[in-house]
Amino acid sequence: MPYHVDSHLEIEVKTTVPDDAHKFRMELKNALPMMGVRQDKADMDARYAALEGLVEKLKDPQERRWRAEVLDVRAHVTITCTNKLANGQSFTNLQASLMSGGEGQRFTAFILASALAYQLGIVSQGFSTYGTVMMDEAFVKSSLSFAEASINALHEFGFQLLLAAPEDKVDLSRFLGSVTEILRDDAANRSGTLERVPVGSSGGSRAVDILLR
Structure with a gap:
């Protein structure tokens, strides 16, 4: 899909998950029960203890930096956007904040x-x-x-x-092909499509029931 008449965007995504975040994901996966596998009490207790340990670490104010590293997925991926023109030129690292x-x-x-x-x-x-x-x-x-x-x-x-x-x-x-107005009728305590009242009648408009056809 052309971005402009003579150009298109190319987006490159690189995963850069830190070691601590990868370890956290594995510990969380191992602590969660496996679907379809029957567990005994010892297994459930072990999984509960593992989850409790992760939750306590996430709540620890001293682990604020670690928590941000493992939970902030924005730091786990690098996205590069390049605008490639038909004449061979390209502009890399496009950022909306640097544009008009x-x-x-x-x-x-x-x-x-x-x-x-x-x-x-x-x-x-x-x-x-x-x-x-x-x-x-x-x-x-x-x-x-x-x-x-x-x-x-x-x-x-x-x-x-x-x-x-x-x-x-x-x-x-102004940007859409068709518009349907919905009005709330406080007196009847209901909402519906907008019905215009003929000129000369009392009232300007009122809500009517929505009919699905």
Whole structure:
């Protein structure tokens, strides 16, 4: 999927799990019971003691540095992003924080969409694959420009979007193909699709039951 008209992004991921983190994972795995294996009391007691020891170490204020090393997975992986142009030039170590506002938002949204497409297998199955992304409170804390960049990037990767958001927080209607308004009727204590009342009638609009067809 082109990042710009004449370029694409190449993402390289390297796992760099520290020795302490690897040891912690093995101890945790060994302490957890194996599925489908019958255990006697001695085995369960041993596993419980091992788990208790790990929990106590995680709670120990003196082990704060060790806890951060084994739990902070951001330090366990190195991700390098390169923008490769059609003319052979490339720009490595791209970071959204070093870009302009709009470019950084486009970059972040594009990475999000590409990661989702990769994890769901859309890249291997083809971009015609049915893939619906449903988001509640969608982009309510984002700027409109970031919301637009994210929606456009998800569309580019072939996702169909079903977004729900309060209109007084963010207006996404300009970026979507269709919009259904939901209104809460406090008097009837129910919510439903918005029904416009004809001009001249009392009241402006009210909620009606949602009918699934």
